[in-house]
Amino acid sequence: MPSGRTHDSITLWTLPFVAGLTFGQTQSGNLTLLVSGGFLFGGLMFGPDLDIYSCQYQRWGWLRWLWLPYQKSLRHRSWLSHGPLIGSALRILYLGIWIVVLGIVGVTIAKLFWGLEWNWHNFVKLILRSLSKYYNECFALYIGLELGAMSHSLSDWTGSAYKRFKKQGWQGLLSPATNNKKRQRKSPIYRPKKSKF
Secondary structure, X not given: OOOHHHXXXXXXXXXXXXXXXXXXXXXXXXXXXXXXXXHHHHHHOXXXXXXXXXXXXXXXXXXXXXXXXXXXXXXXXXXHHHOOOXXXXXXHHHHHHHHHHHHHHHHHHHHHHHXXXXXXXXXXXXXXXXXXXXXXXXXXXXXXXXXXXXXXXXXXXXXXXXXXXXXXXXXHHHOHHXXXXXXXXXXXXXXXXXXXX
């Protein structure tokens, strides 16, 4: 598995290719900026390794406590964190829940102490209207986040496959599940200690 610095280098070196390919396909500077920004954010701060104490986790600074429940509930490299599409969608949903909870607390405090006028119904309508109006932009941002996360996952999978190939040759690449079963069988068998009586 590549180190955090290697993942960062992969993200930074592939960013021009992602930007160029996006602009070539969309001919839109705004969409290219959203895909490229999402790719950079997804690769450096919002990627699959938020499920462990990683560079991505540490970059959240004093906000990294937000990711502790996420880490406790997911096993590292599970399909929920490293899987295509589902990993990024789950992280967006998770962060969205935190934003809503903290927003509710902030609005409640502002209403109590400063008499803020707030209408949740109008706010939700505004959000839904914005999402439907800027659908292409939201989709471009999601694609960027997903590409950033997938560059991380692909380098993990490639690194692991290379290590298996070095140890076991082509057999390690062809049937990794079989090799895991063989390793489990070779583990020492538990034998209870003999009693002294």
